[in-house]
Amino acid sequence: MLEEGTKLLMANGQIKDVGKLDVGEMVMCEDGSSAKVTSVARDVQTTYQILQKTKHRANEGEAAEKDPLRREIHHRLGFQCSVAHELALRTSMKPSVENCFKRNHFKVCWKNLEDTLTLDGRIIKIPKTHHKDFPMTPEGQLAAKGFLDEKENSTGRFAEYNVQVRDLDILEAQVRVNSFLRFNPLLEGNGVLSEFLTGQKGLNSPAVLTMAWLLGLWIGDGTTKEPEISVDSHDTGLMEGLIERGKIWGLYPEYKDEQIPLRAKHVKLFYGSECDGHRRNRHLRKNNPFWNCVVNLKFKRELDGEKQIPSFMWTEDLEVREAFLAGLIDSDGYVSKRKNPLDSFKVSIQTVYPSIMGGIVHITRSLGMPVTVTTRSAKTATIVGRTVSCHFTYDCHLAGRTPMQKVLSYCRSGHKVKTEPEYVERSPIYFGFNEEKRGSNNVVGVTTNSDKRILLDNKIVIHACGDHCKAEQPKLTTTRCLKYCIACPRKGVRYFYRDWSGRHLICGRCYGRYKFSGYRCLHCQYVPESREIKRAKLRGEELGTSPDGTTVSGLICGKCNGILKFDEIRGPRKVTTTTDISSDIPASNILSDISVTV
Ligand SMILES: [Zn+2]
Ligand SMILES: [Zn+2]
Ligand SMILES: [Zn+2]
Structure with missing residues (x-):
C-alpha cells in the first residue's frame, strides 16, 4: 500500500493524491496506456521511505554548515509505501572474473534468479551469486574465459524481479547495491x-x-x-x-x-x-x-x-x-x-x-x-x-x-544549437536506493484492472497493490550488514574500510580524507577536510582533555572545538611483513581480455 500523500500520474496527465483517488478513475501505466482503478482500500500500516541514493554532499563539508538552505537535497527521487508493497527492480547479470592472488585463482562470479524461502515460509524469486575457481595458469585462464562466455550467453544482461520492501534484507549485499528502481520517460501528454x-x-x-x-x-x-x-x-x-x-x-x-x-x-x-x-x-x-x-x-x-x-x-x-x-x-x-x-x-x-x-x-x-x-x-x-x-x-x-x-x-x-538526431532513444533511467522505516501511517491500497505497473508523479515505476500488501505484514529480518560510519552520518552495506580502532566502520569518503591527512577528532570522530586542517593550523595547537581524561595538545576541530589527533600510520599496523608477490602474478597482459572487477 502507498502512504497517503503519494502522488499518482493519472491517464489524462493530471497528478492526484492517492488519498483522493476513487474507484473507476484512470491511472497511467508505465507504457503510457491507461488502467482503471478497481479498488481503493484504506488502512494504517508501517511504512518505509524509499529514497534515491545520490552523490550530493548536502550534509557534509562547509557549504551546508554555513548556509542551512543548502542542506536540502532537492527533488530526490523516492516514495513511501508499506512494508509488504512490491518493488520492481532490475539488476545486472553480467558475470565477472576476479583474480585472487592470495589463493592463486581466477574466480568467475555469476548470478541466477532462484527460488528462496523466507523466514515466514513464502517462496520468492531473487538473484543469487555463485562462483567457480580456475587455477591461475594460461590453461586456467582460457577455461575461465570460456566459462564466463557461456554464463554470459545463458543469463542475459539484466534480470527484472519483484521484491517486497521487507524482503530487501534477504538480498546479498552484492545484489542489493546492484539493484535499481527506475523512472520512465512520458510519451503521452495532456495537450x-x-x-x-x-x-x-x-x-x-x-x-x-x-x-x-x-x-x-x-x-x-x-x-x-x-x-x-x-x-x-x-x-x-x-x-x-x-x-x-x-x-x-x-x-x-x-x-x-x-x-x-x-x-x-x-x-x-x-x-x-x-x-x-x-x-x-x-x-x-x-x-x-x-x-x-x-x-x-x-x-x-x-x-x-x-x-x-x-x-x-x-x-x-x-x-x-x-x-x-x-x-x-x-x-x-x-x-x-x-x-x-x-x-x-x-x-x-x-x-x-x-x-x-x-x-x-x-x-x-x-x-x-x-x-x-x-x-x-x-x-x-x-x-x-x-x-x-x-x-x-x-x-x-x-x-x-x-x-x-x-x-x-x-x-x-x-x-x-545541435543537429536533429536521426533517432531518439528514450529509455527508462535506473537509480539505486535506500529504504528507511518511517513508523505507522495512513496508507491507501490501489488495484487496477491491468497487471501493468503504474507511474507516480515523479515518473517512478511502481506496482499497484496485491493481496500480499492488503494487511500489515510482519518484518522478521533486520537489515544485515548495515553499517554506520563512525565519522559521519552515512550508512550503508558496502564500501566501508578499516578505521583507527581496527574495525571496518569508516565510510569510503571519510576514509579517503583520513588516508590523505591522517587527522581525526578525538571527540566527535570527524575527519576534517584538508581546507579545515589548514585553517586549524593557522589557529595553532591548544591544550585539551581527551575523552579518556588525559590532557592532550593538538589542533582544534572546527566542528566541535575538540582536539584533532594526527595518526602517522593510518589504520592499525599490518602484522604481515611485505612479501614480494610480484613473482606470483602472471604477465599482466594475459588478463587484458577478461573483464576484471576489483
Ligand atoms: Zn501495496
Ligand atoms: Zn563517513
Ligand atoms: Zn570534533
Whole structure:
C-alpha cells in the first residue's frame, strides 16, 4: 500500500493524491496506456521511505554548515509505501572474473534468479551469486574465459524481479547495491497548450511549438510586467530566431537602445502589422497571443505576479515539453559536450525561482533524462567597482544523449544549437536506493484492472497493490550488514574500510580524507577536510582533555572545538611483513581480455 500523500500520474496527465483517488478513475501505466482503478482500500500500516541514493554532499563539508538552505537535497527521487508493497527492480547479470592472488585463482562470479524461502515460509524469486575457481595458469585462464562466455550467453544482461520492501534484507549485499528502481520517460501528454491555442488537443503544429519555445524563453529571461525578453545582441542566432518565429504569431520584436547601447537588449514583442507604421495598429499586451498564454495559462502567478512553470507543463505533449525546454536553455542554459561518451550533452540551467527549478526537473525527467539540482548561497560581489547582490540560486544539471540532442535541435542560440538526431532513444533511467522505516501511517491500497505497473508523479515505476500488501505484514529480518560510519552520518552495506580502532566502520569518503591527512577528532570522530586542517593550523595547537581524561595538545576541530589527533600510520599496523608477490602474478597482459572487477 502507498502512504497517503503519494502522488499518482493519472491517464489524462493530471497528478492526484492517492488519498483522493476513487474507484473507476484512470491511472497511467508505465507504457503510457491507461488502467482503471478497481479498488481503493484504506488502512494504517508501517511504512518505509524509499529514497534515491545520490552523490550530493548536502550534509557534509562547509557549504551546508554555513548556509542551512543548502542542506536540502532537492527533488530526490523516492516514495513511501508499506512494508509488504512490491518493488520492481532490475539488476545486472553480467558475470565477472576476479583474480585472487592470495589463493592463486581466477574466480568467475555469476548470478541466477532462484527460488528462496523466507523466514515466514513464502517462496520468492531473487538473484543469487555463485562462483567457480580456475587455477591461475594460461590453461586456467582460457577455461575461465570460456566459462564466463557461456554464463554470459545463458543469463542475459539484466534480470527484472519483484521484491517486497521487507524482503530487501534477504538480498546479498552484492545484489542489493546492484539493484535499481527506475523512472520512465512520458510519451503521452495532456495537450493543454494546443487546446488553448487551437481549440484542439494534441495539434502540435510548428505554431504551437513556437509558442512553447517563446514561453520557455520568457520564463528564462523575460520581464514579468510585459512581453519583454532580454536578449544578448551578440547572439545573432537567437535574435534571428526570435524574429523568424515571432512572425508565425504576428509578433514583432523591437528594442530601443539606451544612450550608450548595452549588450543586452530588452526586446519587446509587439502584436500587430509590421510595416504599416501606425502605432495604434500594434499592441504590446492587448490581444497579444503570447501575453494571453502567459497570463491565462498562469506562467505568471496570480498571487504575486512572479514567473512560474505551471504544473500542466510537466505532463504536456512530448514535443511541447521539448520546445519549452529548448526556450529555457536558449535563455538561461549553458551547454557543454561530454568527452565520454561523445554523443552525450550536459546542460546546466540556473534559476532563483524554486517553482522554475521544480518545473525543469519534472520536464527533464519526463523526457527520459537524469537531472540533479545543486545550490549556491546568496552573496554580494563587486564586479568592476559595482556591488552586485546574487540571490540564492538553483543549478539544474541535465544530461542526456539523443533526447537532449533533440531538445537542442530546437534551440536557436549560438553554440547551443545541435543537429536533429536521426533517432531518439528514450529509455527508462535506473537509480539505486535506500529504504528507511518511517513508523505507522495512513496508507491507501490501489488495484487496477491491468497487471501493468503504474507511474507516480515523479515518473517512478511502481506496482499497484496485491493481496500480499492488503494487511500489515510482519518484518522478521533486520537489515544485515548495515553499517554506520563512525565519522559521519552515512550508512550503508558496502564500501566501508578499516578505521583507527581496527574495525571496518569508516565510510569510503571519510576514509579517503583520513588516508590523505591522517587527522581525526578525538571527540566527535570527524575527519576534517584538508581546507579545515589548514585553517586549524593557522589557529595553532591548544591544550585539551581527551575523552579518556588525559590532557592532550593538538589542533582544534572546527566542528566541535575538540582536539584533532594526527595518526602517522593510518589504520592499525599490518602484522604481515611485505612479501614480494610480484613473482606470483602472471604477465599482466594475459588478463587484458577478461573483464576484471576489483
Ligand atoms: Zn501495496
Ligand atoms: Zn563517513
Ligand atoms: Zn570534533
